[in-house]
Amino acid sequence: MTDRLTDFEHLLLGLICAEPSSGYDLKRAFVTTPIGVYQPSSGALYPALQRLQTKGLIQSGPPTTAGVSPGRRRSVNQATSAGRAAHENWVRTPVEAASVSRDLGLHLMRFVMMEPLLTQPEVLAFLCGLRDALAAFVAELDRYTRAATFEGRHPALALDHGIAIHRASLDWAEHAITSLTT
Amino acid sequence: MTDRLTDFEHLLLGLICAEPSSGYDLKRAFVTTPIGVYQPSSGALYPALQRLQTKGLIQSGPPTTAGVSPGRRRSVNQATSAGRAAHENWVRTPVEAASVSRDLGLHLMRFVMMEPLLTQPEVLAFLCGLRDALAAFVAELDRYTRAATFEGRHPALALDHGIAIHRASLDWAEHAITSLTT
DNA sequence: ATCCGCATGTAACCCGTTACATGATTCT
DNA sequence: AGAATCATGTAACGGGTTACATGCGGAT
Secondary structure, three states, X not given: OOOOOOHXXXXXXXXXXXXXXXXXXXXXXXHHOOOOOOXXXXXXXXXXXXXXXXXXXXXXXXXXXXXXXOOOOEOOEEEOHHHHHHHHHHHHOOOOHHHOOOOHHHHHHHHHHOOOOOOHHHHHHHHHHHHHHHHHHHHHHHHHHHHOOOOOOHHHHHHHHHHHHHXXXXXXXXXXXXXXXX | OOOOOOHHHHHHHHXXXXXXXXXXXXXXXXXXXXXXXXXXXXXXXXXXXXXXXXXXXXXXXXXXXXXXXXXXOEOXXXXXXXXXXXXXXXXXXXXXXXXXXXXXHHHHHHHHHOOOOOXXXXXXXXXXXXXXXXXXXXXHHHHHHHHOOOOOOHHHXXXXXXXXXXXXXXXXXXXXXXXXXX
16 A cells, blocks of 8 residues: 555656546646657556556546546546545655666656645755756766876767756756746 | 567676676676666566577677686686677667667667777768657757646756756767767 | 447566675795 | 575566557448
8 A cells, every 4th residue: 555656656646636637638648748758558547547546546537538528438547535645645755865866757747746835945945956966966977077088089978968957957956946046 | 580689688798799708797787887876686687688699699608717816716707609690789789769768778788889899980870860860859849848838947958957868978979979070 | 230449457477686606826 | 514605596476578469430
């Protein structure tokens, strides 16, 4: 019951918390999303919804044709209070400095989903945590660049890339902080 | 035999092509790597090596204690000619514009590994393909930003992030091109 | 009445993670 | 000799991908 959820399950739960949705809605949500790079398959989506249901985090209403007219019956999934609690808990998870690079995309998703749930100070605290973690990561890469000795030019260039994109993330975090405080 | 390889298998094969290595060497290679965010587990590493061996892409020599003195016997994996061919083929794979965001990390790895294998014009062609794909992706995100209407500020900020980091990648690609032509 | 597309699912397969097991080598 | 570490593996488990199955709605 207090099992860990997959990243994917967390995202689904978050989308459902934001708005009760059918499986098909969720699929389209991922397609339409700006980071539409990922399109979940049915074989990933529906089993994940079943797992969330088994854990009591969502419950699916009976198939209805309500809402959209040119559609077939769809069972709408709604978050339970336990589900909303789990989602809010996930959204509040602080940024881990050690895994900031790997989890960056996930943090951005959390940033979007925390808007209607958290107070502005909480959001700013999250962004500061993210900024600090990114600053530490960039510093580490810089340190590595100075310490290491490369053969050839490509390794150094690849490192430059890592530094560049994480510095861009860092700049964004600072921009977001000032943008949200005005 | 002509099965597709996993990304991970491609990386292993590439590392082995660059230098014959034991499983332990490969593990440490990932740890020491600048993007040391990923550390393969034994349960991923050794089965992957076995799969490469089954496909005839690598072959492991008998356990030896040669080389490092304070070590145990390790079986050194060497790439076969088929393995080197498969690796070179992988390195030469052109950048797919549709998946450039998802595969960006992989492309960087390929960029590093292509240094001793490809001619400078080939490397530049790869970088130009990467640059064009990134430019197209950034343009798409820009278009999406103008077209979409958001509720709240976080979604727009998250999109800004996506644009910022991919623009940084794009700038890097252009810098790399000019850096390698001088 | 039939056909096509929507919406939800299911089964087989693959692979990575976690955790444990095993033998060999060096250190005390 | 015994302990600790190195190096290689294996077993159970989870979850994602691909491909297929089903059933209902609207269109011709």
